[in-house]
Every structure is written in C-alpha cells, then in structure tokens.
Amino acid sequence: MDAAAKTVMERCDRLGNISEDDDALTRPFGSGAMREVEKVVAGWMRDAGMSVRRDPIRNLVGRYEGTGEKTLILGSHLDTVRDAGKYDGQLGVLVALASVQRLQDRGELLPFAVEVVAFADEEGLRFGTTYLGSSVYAGAFDGKRLELEDPDGVTLRDAVRDFGGNPDALEEGGRGGGDLLGYCEVHIEQGPVLEALDLPVGMVTAINGQSRIQVTFTGEAGHAGTVPIERRKDSLCAAAEFVLEAESVCKKEPGAVATVGEISVSPGASNVIPGEAHLSLDLRHPDDATRGRLRDHLEKRARETATSRGGRHNWQVRQETPAVRMDRRLSGMLGEAVQGSGTTVHELPSGAGHDAAQMSALTSVAMLFVRCKEGVSHNPAESVKEKDVGVVIEVMSRFLDTLAEDMEAGVAPYEAKGETA
Numbered sequence: 001m002d003a004a005a006k007t008v009m010e011r012c013d014r015l016g017n018i019s020e021d022d023d024a025l026t027r028p029f030g031s032g033a034m035r036e037v038e039k040v041v042a043g044w045m046r047d048a049g050m051s052v053r054r055d056p057i058r059n060l061v062g063r064y065e066g067t068g069e070k071t072l073i074l075g076s077h078l079d080t081v082r083d084a085g086k087y088d089g090q091l092g093v094l095v096a097l098a099s100v101q102r103l104q105d106r107g108e109l110l111p112f113a114v115e116v117v118a119f120a121d122e123e124g125l126r127f128g129t130t131y132l133g134s135s136v137y138a139g140a141f142d143g144k145r146l147e148l149e150d151p152d153g154v155t156l157r158d159a160v161r162d163f164g165g166n167p168d169a170l171e172e173g174g175r176g177g178g179d180l181l182g183y184c185e186v187h188i189e190q191g192p193v194l195e196a197l198d199l200p201v202g203m204v205t206a207i208n209g210q211s212r213i214q215v216t217f218t219g220e221a222g223h224a225g226t227v228p229i230e231r232r233k234d235s236l237c238a239a240a241e242f243v244l245e246a247e248s249v250c251k252k253e254p255g256a257v258a259t260v261g262e263i264s265v266s267p268g269a270s271n272v273i274p275g276e277a278h279l280s281l282d283l284r285h286p287d288d289a290t291r292g293r294l295r296d297h298l299e300k301r302a303r304e305t306a307t308s309r310g311g312r313h314n315w316q317v318r319q320e321t322p323a324v325r326m327d328r329r330l331s332g333m334l335g336e337a338v339q340g341s342g343t344t345v346h347e348l349p350s351g352a353g354h355d356a357a358q359m360s361a362l363t364s365v366a367m368l369f370v371r372c373k374e375g376v377s378h379n380p381a382e383s384v385k386e387k388d389v390g391v392v393i394e395v396m397s398r399f400l401d402t403l404a405e406d407m408e409a410g411v412a413p414y415e416a417k418g419e420t421a
C-alpha cells in the first residue's frame with residue numbers, strides 16, 4: 001500500500017498547486033482552476049481503467065465496471081475554500097481512485113461496478129451555498145438556486161453554462177439510485193479527536209445540520225467627523241453587536257457553533273460611517289430543532305439590534321441542510337475493515353458538512369475520517385501523514401473485498417436506503 005499512499009500524497013501536492021490565486025489554494029466552482037484540476041483527475045481515472053463522464057453541473061464521474069449490475073459510489077469534492085489546505089475533499093477523491101487503481105493493477109473485476117465522483121462544488125465558496133455538485137448528482141437540486149448570484153452578480157445559471165454544464169438539466173440530471181449499494185466517503189477529520197486518541201482513522205456516525213444565511217444591516221452613511229456619536233445609525237456597529245450575540249448564544253448551547261466568515265461594509269471609506277453591513281452566518285448543531293430555535297432567536301436579535309439603532313435588517317436564508325446519520329450496515333462493514341487493518345474502531349460525529357450528507361438523499365452513506373495534524377483545516381497548514389493514508393487505502397481495499405465476498409456468498413446487497421447508524 002505504501003506506493004499507493006505515496007502516489008496519493010504526490011497527487012495532493014500536484015492538485016494543491018492548481019489554484020485561482022498565485023500564492024494560496026483557492027478553487028471555486030466554475031473557475032479555470034476547477035477546469036484544469038478536472039482534466040488532470042479525468043486522466044488519472046482513465047489510467048485506472050475507468051470510463052469518464054461529466055454530469056450537467058460538471059461533476060466528474062469515473063466508472064470501473066464489475067461483473068454484476070450493482071454499483072458502489074466512492075468520492076468527495078475537488079473545489080476548495082479560499083486559502084485552503086490540500087487535503088479537504090481531494091484526499092477523498094484520490095483515495096477512491098487508489099482503491100480502483102489497485103483493482104486494475106490486479107486485473108480484478110468485482111461483482112459490482114465502482115463509480116468515483118469528484119464533485120464540482122461542495123464548499124459553496126462562490127455562491128454561498130453548499131453541496132451544489134452532490135445535490136445535482138443525488139437528484140436533489142432545487143431549481144430556485146439557479147438565480148443565486150455570486151459576488152460579481154453572475155447567476156448560478158450562467159456560471160454552470162460558462163463552465164460547460166447544462167443549467168436546464170440540473171433538476172432532473174441526477175444519477176438515479178436503483179442500482180446502488182451505497183456511497184462511501186473518505187475525508188480528513190478537520191478536528192482534533194483522532195490525533196488526541198492517536199488513531200489514524202475514525203468512523204463517522206452523523207453529520208451536523210447547517211444553516212447558511214446572509215444578513216444585511218442598513219443604517220445611514222455619514223461624515224465620520226461631523227455626526228455626533230449618539231446620532232449615528234452605524235450599520236457596522238449593529239453587525240458587530242450581532243456577531244457577539246451569535247457567539248454568546250452558542251456558548252450557552254452545547255454543540256452549537258456559529259461563524260461569521262464574511263463581512264463587508266458600504267460605501268467602504270475610512271471617513272464614512274458605514275451605511276450598510278453585509279455578513280454571512282453559518283450556524284450548526286447536531287439536532288435540527290435546536291438549530292432552528294437558535295436561528296429564529298438570532299433573526300429576532302438581528303431585528304431588535306437594527307431597530308434599536310434606528311436602522312433595519314435583511315435576513316436571507318441561502319440554505320438549510322438537515323443533520324444526517326450514517327447507514328448502520330454500511331458503517332458496520334467499514335468498521336470491520338478498520339478492525340481488519342489492525343486499527344481500533346472509534347466512532348465520532350462530524351461538525352463539518354460533507355457530500356455524504358447530500359448523497360443520503362440517494363442511497364445509504366458511510367464515512368471514514370483520516371487524522372489530520374492538530375485538527376487544522378480550511379487553512380494551508382492542513383496536513384496528513386502518508387502512513388495514515390496507507391492505512392485508509394488498506395481499509396477501503398478490505399471494505400471492497402468484503403463487499404465482494406458478501407455479494408458472491410449471496411448476502412443481500414443494500415437497498416437504496418438502509419437504516420441509519
């Protein structure tokens with residue numbers, strides 16, 4: 001497995017240099033960097049004996065045929081956040097590719113086909129929503145999102161067309177799931193648990209739900225030197241009060257996290273009181289009802305804060321994604337493969353979102369986490385050990401072999417949806 005792990009690490013380095021920015025890894029949906037990285041990965045898919053196609057949103061889909069009519073899907077995403085690390089998403093695609101490469105190297109056909117999907121957009125960097133790629137592939141795309149605009153005012157519809165996709169086919173362009181055994185995703189943990197336990201891999205039990213919201217505070221632009229402080233309608237002060245409110249609400253609610261990752265003011269001059277403040281709110285919790293309660297409380301506080309300062313607010317929910325539990329049976333088989341590789345099975349929830357959350361609309365899903373250094377992610381310091389990549393490749397290979405043995409022994413393959421973990 002070491003040679004395979006070395007190849008995966010080298011490929012992560014290679015893809016990590018394909019970016020829209022000269023001095024950082026930033027690969028938004030529909031960018032030239034995404035076009036380039038897609039071409040490189042398509043070549044590696046063909047080298048591994050796969051046929052390659054692109055779906056209407058330009059997800060890249062490699063297929064390695066088997067002897068039966070069922071299909072197992074592996075994969076993750078190729079897009080990144082701004083100034084990203086080079087393992088979030090792409091590690092999962094490349095480990096999936098390594099699992100198929102091993103089959104081809106052995107000249108082996110399984111009693112099922114394996115599809116490797118490299119999703120075109122999971123992070124939502126450009127349009128502020130998540131799972132654009134997997135929502136199309138899973139047949140769960142909401143056509144209303146076509147009118148979403150990026151910061152330059154380009155609609156998703158035009159961006160998909162410019163990227164060579166077909167915006168009119170996104171709603172019914174899903175893969176369909178009648179032949180599926182399930183979907184398994186390998187991803188870095190993006191947290192500190194596995195490192196603290198000194199474990200190379202972990203089994204994911206569930207993925208937290210998330211709300212992505214755009215909030216605007218509107219006050220009144222004015223002269224920084226002449227408007228007395230008590231007469232101001234400073235939209236940035238309102239926003240600042242709101243940001244701290246979001247933080248304090250989460251400090252009182254175990255498991256809740258809120259993040260304001262983007263903020264901008266207009267007109268944006270050092271001697272002008274901000275007339276408008278725009279911010280993104282990312283709110284997450286393992287329990288959907290709790291998340292909804294926190295969201296509604298924060299909307300109420302945004303309104304109160306704005307009006308108390310003589311201004312107003314706008315609250316646009318860009319996307320709500322429910323919490324998703326992993327499929328128990330598929331996870332159980334992955335767990336056996338972890339044990340078979342000589343590693344203790346540790347189960348943990350995911351605070352980060354993953355395409356598996358969206359793919360659960362189509363089929364049974366399971367995830368494996370790989371330890372990452374100090375849990376750092378969404379940061380160029382993101383890193384994994386080659387040794388751990390070797391472990392996860394071995395686990396995935398054992399998993400495929402076990403699934404094949406079960407199929408050959410006539411153990412009923414999975415229905416499209418199993419019960420959850």
Ligand code: HGY
Nearest residue numbers: 122123130351352353
């Ligand atoms: O935001 C997330 O949880 C993931 O990285 N898209």
Ligand code: MN
Nearest residue numbers: 081088123378
């Ligand atoms: Mn991410």
Ligand code: MN
Nearest residue numbers: 088089122354
């Ligand atoms: Mn990711």
